[in-house]
Amino acid sequence: MPISGLLLTLNDNTVARSETLAALRARSEFELGDCFGSWLPVAMDAPDDEDSRQLHDWIASLPAVEFVDVVSVHFDDDKSPVTEISEVQL
Amino acid sequence: MNLTRRRFVQLSALAAATSVAKARAGVNVLAENDKPGAEIKWDKAPCRFCGTGCHVRVGVQEGKVVAIQGDQLAEVNKGLLCVKGYHVGAILYGKDRLTQPLLRKNGKLEPISWDEAVEVIAKRIQANPKSFAMYGSGQWTIPEGYAALKLMKAGLSNNHIDANARLCMSSAVTGYLSTYGVDEPAGCYDDLDQCDVLILWGNNPAEMHPVLFSRVVDRRSRGEKITLIDMGTRRTRTTEYADHYMEFRPQSDLAIANGIAHLLIKNGTYDKDFVAKHCNFRGDTDPVSLNGQAISFDDFKKSLETYTPEYVEKISGVPAEKIRLLADLFGDRKLRITSLWCMGMNQHTRGTAINRLVHGVHLLSGHFGRPGDAPTSLTGQPSACGTVREVGTLSHGLPGGRVVANAEHRAEMEKHWNVEAGRIHPTPGHHTVLMWEKFCTPTEQGGDIDTVWVQVTNPGQSLPNLHKLFRGKKNLENKFLIVSDVYPTATTELADLILPAALWVEKNGIYGNSERRTQQWFKMVNPPGQARPDCWMTLAVARKLYDLGLPGLRDKDGKFLFRFTDDSGKEVPVWDFAHYYDTNVDRALYEDYRPLTALKHKNVAPYDELIKARGLRWPVVEQKDGSWRETKFRFSEFDDPFVKKGAEFQFYHSVTKDDRALIWFCPYEPAEEEPDKEYPFWLCTGRVLEHWHTGTMTMRVPQLNGSMPHAYLEMNPEDARERGFANGEIVIVASRRGRIKLPVWLNGRARPPRGTLFVPFFDERLLINEVTLGAVDPHSKEPDYKKCSATVCKLSEEDKLAPLAKR
Numbered sequence: 001m002p003i004s005g006l007l008l009t010l011n012d013n014t015v016a017r018s019e020t021l022a023a024l025r026a027r028s029e030f031e032l033g034d035c036f037g038s039w040l041p042v043a044m045d046a047p048d049d050e051d052s053r054q055l056h057d058w059i060a061s062l063p064a065v066e067f068v069d070v071v072s073v074h075f076d077d078d079k080s081p082v083t084e085i086s087e088v089q090l
Numbered sequence: 091m092n093l094t095r096r097r098f099v100q101l102s103a104l105a106a107a108t109s110v111a112k113a114r115a116g117v118n119v120l121a122e123n124d125k126p127g128a129e130i131k132w133d134k135a136p137c138r139f140c141g142t143g144c145h146v147r148v149g150v151q152e153g154k155v156v157a158i159q160g161d162q163l164a165e166v167n168k169g170l171l172c173v174k175g176y177h178v179g180a181i182l183y184g185k186d187r188l189t190q191p192l193l194r195k196n197g198k199l200e201p202i203s204w205d206e207a208v209e210v211i212a213k214r215i216q217a218n219p220k221s222f223a224m225y226g227s228g229q230w231t232i233p234e235g236y237a238a239l240k241l242m243k244a245g246l247s248n249n250h251i252d253a254n255a256r257l258c259m260s261s262a263v264t265g266y267l268s269t270y271g272v273d274e275p276a277g278c279y280d281d282l283d284q285c286d287v288l289i290l291w292g293n294n295p296a297e298m299h300p301v302l303f304s305r306v307v308d309r310r311s312r313g314e315k316i317t318l319i320d321m322g323t324r325r326t327r328t329t330e331y332a333d334h335y336m337e338f339r340p341q342s343d344l345a346i347a348n349g350i351a352h353l354l355i356k357n358g359t360y361d362k363d364f365v366a367k368h369c370n371f372r373g374d375t376d377p378v379s380l381n382g383q384a385i386s387f388d389d390f391k392k393s394l395e396t397y398t399p400e401y402v403e404k405i406s407g408v409p410a411e412k413i414r415l416l417a418d419l420f421g422d423r424k425l426r427i428t429s430l431w432c433m434g435m436n437q438h439t440r441g442t443a444i445n446r447l448v449h450g451v452h453l454l455s456g457h458f459g460r461p462g463d464a465p466t467s468l469t470g471q472p473s474a475c476g477t478v479r480e481v482g483t484l485s486h487g488l489p490g491g492r493v494v495a496n497a498e499h500r501a502e503m504e505k506h507w508n509v510e511a512g513r514i515h516p517t518p519g520h521h522t523v524l525m526w527e528k529f530c531t532p533t534e535q536g537g538d539i540d541t542v543w544v545q546v547t548n549p550g551q552s553l554p555n556l557h558k559l560f561r562g563k564k565n566l567e568n569k570f571l572i573v574s575d576v577y578p579t580a581t582t583e584l585a586d587l588i589l590p591a592a593l594w595v596e597k598n599g600i601y602g603n604s605e606r607r608t609q610q611w612f613k614m615v616n617p618p619g620q621a622r623p624d625c626w627m628t629l630a631v632a633r634k635l636y637d638l639g640l641p642g643l644r645d646k647d648g649k650f651l652f653r654f655t656d657d658s659g660k661e662v663p664v665w666d667f668a669h670y671y672d673t674n675v676d677r678a679l680y681e682d683y684r685p686l687t688a689l690k691h692k693n694v695a696p697y698d699e700l701i702k703a704r705g706l707r708w709p710v711v712e713q714k715d716g717s718w719r720e721t722k723f724r725f726s727e728f729d730d731p732f733v734k735k736g737a738e739f740q741f742y743h744s745v746t747k748d749d750r751a752l753i754w755f756c757p758y759e760p761a762e763e764e765p766d767k768e769y770p771f772w773l774c775t776g777r778v779l780e781h782w783h784t785g786t787m788t789m790r791v792p793q794l795n796g797s798m799p800h801a802y803l804e805m806n807p808e809d810a811r812e813r814g815f816a817n818g819e820i821v822i823v824a825s826r827r828g829r830i831k832l833p834v835w836l837n838g839r840a841r842p843p844r845g846t847l848f849v850p851f852f853d854e855r856l857l858i859n860e861v862t863l864g865a866v867d868p869h870s871k872e873p874d875y876k877k878c879s880a881t882v883c884k885l886s887e888e889d890k891l892a893p894l895a896k897r
Contacts, residue, residue, distance in 0.1 A: 041107030
């Protein structure tokens, strides 16, 4: 259950902002808070770590997004076990 | 309303992000009232990773860390965290945590008891105290480092204690010492909020110090103008945000700094008043010495004459007009200019020199001592400043800026520790590279270190030239390596005794970050199995040595050197782990250490004040009303309580004893090893966003491991094309010292220029330090990891490589 609190820094291009907000609202993984100035709080609920990473990259690629900061993460019943290095395959 | 747990966590995440958004937008928030859930108990701690010193809120439920939040009350990070920081809780729960002491018997590691482990160490030390060494790091907490230092220097009269920080920031230390007469930055992170120009000297904060970098990006988002200048040897993520990128040939940063100083003088734009009132000039002696020799302004000016913009362009590759741009910025006193640097300037055979020069450019131009005007080094480890630089856990050091070579300093410490005069040895011990060289050299050939105890670091991966400086131990029967750590590492691989250590919030702790901020936290969860705090291990071994009769473990009154008492004055036997937490050992050690920090005006805050704060920046001075005030800007009258009234600026630990800082001339000199026909590339090593140091913690966090699963070779696509390398192809990187196989990554995150290679060092399976050089700065003894000559070839061409140098 990777649920993260994200803080998006948006640029002031109104068209890009509009597109970005529409793109975020269209996806069920995100819940948007109220925008304060350039800053948009978002809760992201991803099915697993891989999705979480991809969603993070996707957000960063949106036209109005200048920067993505992570404010919080809950990982208590994360199904993916914490790994040991020897398991990693090159 | 009936909330599911998942919904509750979603709302908590959104509430946390909203609070930070409000804070950034200037809307008042009462963060302490924002309680994410009664079922989780929250407490504060500094992040376990880098030297930025972000504070996190740690959520604990049923004895386990289950959630992490950026701490909105923390000035450093204002509620934000980087990708590593928000996963910091997961570092505790790798599947392969070390949980019991292991002793190598007949080549095989076998479980033993703690009693046996402590006895093995004590007897090994007792047999030959002079051949014993301790090696720690800026991951030591302040009490851990202080205990280790006291055991070595007072208990064993042995100065062979050093720290991984020697490999990270000792050139910054020698730069500060030889410029101001005292270590650590004058400015702080507030400079990032005030500067008009930010110059990054070989620094990539977008990846290495992302929370600090986001402060700058944040200002731009508010519409503020800040000119960002990225000076580097390859384009990085930071470059994407830069207004000016100046790519220089490795080693030539000294020429650039001299070029700026040359123009400031030639154009008459240096700050004549500041220089006349507050500076002296300095040049090297032959042979070189830390404090050099006095030179006149005319000598200084003459030395710089050759550093014309055109000459600097020829050496560095930076166009002459960009050198003029830099000089014009520094020549404008209306601007506020902050310089930042980290390993790029420090891991350099001319590290001390380039540190001096960057300070010198700021002093010469008067860009010093006002908010936003500062030369500031960053650190890579969470307590490199707090534990190593301030406590003095280095072969030449003593607490509070004292050194073993100074008789007065030794006498002060002998008095403080209540040991007889002469107990502390006046000769510095072996610095890191020498310590490991001696350990890896047969005793009969001068290898005078037989036993090393490593705590909280991983030299088997982080040392340069590993074949010589670490792997050399392998076949030396009488050498004994003790390693306390939380996971198996490249270092435990060769260990004879492994001790399972408690990590981060599994113990009490105190760290000191890059901006002189001392930070405290309490133990929140139990370590797994038999893992125990490093501090306890040190005290237990000290007590065993006392019991065995080693005289140094007694003070002048015959009492145990480490004596802890309860409120009634009764001794608490903290060496017995059952009683370790009967008293707050951290508090006792820290409060014993705290008065020692006053000598160099580094007065750290009382423990009880640290409990209340998200760190306090020293010097912290008690006010008339009993409150404690931290200091943001040292040496400046408006903020530093130790500056004389009316002085405006006062360098009160001046090398020249006249309250002046030193502006140095240090010439550009070629690197120790430069590309040649056989090894035609520059090789640079470094870090990546997702992993911290040698990756022993972050590689065990699936989210981070998944993002960056292995090391790689970054090179210019044209160079790759000429050699027929495809993206992702496994190739060989070789130097005179070693060779490894790595996948090529073209057009990845960074853009190295032609003739250069970059390999990150986080991956224990791909040890680039088998290839690096290990040449050190003559003052700081810090190795240069940023440049050596190397070559690359296809796997099928390995037989064409020159044979490796004899090890």
